[in-house]
Amino acid sequence: MIFFISINIPEDKRNYYQCMVFVNDSLYVNKRFDSLPYLSIGSPVKIIFFKLSADVSIPARFLDTLTTDTFFPKSDMANSSKIDIVFNDSLFNYQVFxxxxxxxxxxxxxIFRSKGRPMANH
Structure with a gap:
């Protein structure tokens, strides 16, 4: 199965982002986003999702990772599918408390986690 992957990051910025691709809940590949216009997977795909992280070239963000929704291909027998990822840059360095x-x-x-140990101290 071939997945054509598009993302709204400008072409000249894509080399600053890593993309981990998870297929059927297992890490399939970890690549820079500029080298991931499509993905060919030889086995049936029940679910696929992506984790995006910034490169160390962007020091304020390289520790953050954003996870996409999980995609469920309509048929694992289809020849190809298109996945559009809408990247919201403002989610980096954002944490839900x-x-x-x-x-x-x-x-x-x-800020204390539910177990009582400090999470952040500012």
Whole structure:
């Protein structure tokens, strides 16, 4: 099966991003995004998703990884499929603090994970 992959990152910036491709919940390949216009997979694909991370050339972002939704091809017998990834650059360096405790004292704050250990100290 061949997947044609498009993303809304400008062509000249794609070499700064790594893309991990997961097929059937296993890592299939890890490539720079500029070398991933299509992907040929020789076995049936039930699910596919991608994880995008910035290269160390972008120091403020290289630790972040964004995960796409999971795609379910309509048929594992189809010859090809097209996947469009809409990349939201503002999600890098963004973290959800869902039901975490925030303690603010004297101009500083601590965020506690549900197990009680500090997650961030600013």
């Amino acid at each position: 869902n039901n975490d405790i925030l303690k603010i004292t004297k101009g500083k704050f601590k």
